[in-house]
Amino acid sequence: MTLPSSPTPPPLEGLSPEAQAVTARAVQAVHAHADACEAAGDVTPGAAAALRASGYTRLTLPRGAGGLGASLTGYAAAQLALGQANAALALVLAMHTHVVGAAFQARTLPGPLLEALAQASRDGRLVNALASEPELGSPSRGGLPRTVAVPDGDGWRVTGRKTWATGARALDLALVSAAAPGGEVVRLLVPMDAPGVGVEPTWTGALALRGSGSHDVTFAEVRVPAEHAAPPGAPHPASSAWFWTAVAATYLGVGFAALHALTRYARERVPTALGAPLATLPRVQENVGRIASELHAARALLEDSTRGWDAHPTPGALPRLAAAKAHATGAAVNATDLAVRTAGGAALMPALPLERLLRDARAGLTHPPSDEVGYASLGAALLADG
Template sequence: MTASSPPTRTDPPSRTEQARQIAEPLAAVFRQEAERADRTEQLSATGVRAIKASGYPALTVPVRLGGFGASLHEFAAAQEILGRADASLALVAAMNAHLLGSVGEAGSWPEDVYAQLAHSSVNAGALSNSLASEPDLGSPSRGGLPSSSARRVEGGWRVSGLKTWSTGSEALDFLVVTAAVAEGETGAEVWRFVIPAGSEGVRVQQTWQGSLSLRGSGSHDVKFEDVFVPDDHALPPAAPLSPVRAASSGAWFWTAVAATYLGVGQAALDSFVEYANERVPTALGASIATLPKIQQAAGQMNLDLMSARTLLHHLTRRWAAEPEARPDLLPQLAGAKNLCTNAAVNVTDLALRAAGGAALTSGLPLERYFRDARAGLTHPPADDQALTLLGKQALGL
């Protein structure tokens, strides 16, 4: 009698792998939609439906509210997969994920307001975004008071203003809007107002055409004309948070950006490798992948991405494992954002140079990756801000 072999032991997937598994089917849809959305300069309705049906909006919702409860590292791993498929749709998903992740971690909102957005994302795939940029204000990360304003009325507030760079504007279910409030004798303060997208007086203006990058992101302007917001959806400036909790807002947004554009860079390398192996000039009689200059270009691209990814994953793992170290990790995450977005810029540039004239046509996606990667430089923190934060940390200031 022959003894049977012991059953093969299959370990359950890690939480990081589970987060990736949530992202992978969604990325497949993004990949199919990317070229058409870029060409038509339209946010893909198919892509939006896929996001809402995928479970990804619940990725960073805490477990206590029914979500997956992804850590910063698990979020980074999942978000890179989406960025590798399409930057535009990846950022629509990222805006909701970083908002719910950071607020849930910091506990900086009233629980009932946060729970409404969180439950909507878990149960209905709702998407939210924080709208803060304005034509005159520029990037809110540089400081300044928004031109958007809110005034008290019976039972709540009336909000008016114009917001720009509103990623995924047509797909959003909730808009978290910053506005100036003149309260008492303390001068104007910046409040946040949670506004359902279908509220009377909210109007998306179709301004996102002819952009260099992210043509399929639907980053239109949104106009608010005397929009009523009840008192319980008006969020005054939070009481000072502990340094550990206060670090969360920057960390989640910077990680969202870093991981998304790291994915863009990886997509460019993947596409270049495929092209290099398939391109066989008659004069060479072999694929151009056999040429040393092509191998060196691929090697440099790979090194740039490996370096950026290693730093991002190291820091996001520490963020989850060492909460007390978060204030010190925050400047380093700014550095990771710098490294990842610049890696994407460098890799897409190298891919275009090495592939030659074919890369300038829409026959290869390299020119789209090249354009999309440039947008990573515009997200806060800008390179000078990131380097200043790191420099101050190094100087002990």
């Protein structure tokens, strides 16, 4: 029995009709190219073209800049729909949209750099912020990049290596963090076709997100004009809010995809010995109920947290978002694991999408904030309120 790997997307609450249409096109593009990208272990040229053509790059760009102006709550709904179609390609679009959403809400980047991001979004050109490095790991816990930016006349020269660059070969632009003289960190917008930029295929054989093409990107004396550089500055809470929401919603979509795949299989699978669908078994009913309850609870927490941010985009709204991310990724891991246990041996074969969903869901645990940070953040905030 071969079942479709992409369920019907959930309702896109909080989005304008145009944003809903764009999200639907992006879901179709993701679903159409997911298998080819999984097999290739990379974002294929056809997939990259389809993602660009969907118009999704405009989703979080403000309306005044030519975008669709999605709120954080609307963005969460859109990314959940994409994650339900396929996490690997959903994350390629998530990396662009969280960067743009945060940049325009925070307004910490200089005007020319913001305009460059806006133009890229309007043109359907894909952007990702590259910060992780082999020695540094994720920059979420601090540390100075090994990638360096050296002043060069009226611009900069960038040299170094970035890792876990989601959609590396599909990217048009990279917002690169680098250490400047004096030990401060600057960010520079680098065209991926600039002389000195290279992509090394390090994502081969990955356990999860195989189709995301999250290879290493290298920079060898890459020239960047001064207007495409952001001076050192303190992190803005919007960066965390948009990134955590992008991750939480995408992986929550993976969990819902597992739920829908399991329910379809349980309704259609009729073992000879049973003479009735698996869906009639109390144990299967219990497991489906457990999965659905945890996923809907995680979605409710995420929606409540994003609404809180939309109403008051301040640091005080971050603890709930941090916990929502931890809860969403944990729910996705639990959902895929229990779905595989419930479906049995059939879950190990590609006829069901469960084996891929099981692998992809685990990647959600690697994104910051970690579970201990996410839950402790909310706990500390609640204790302080007393």
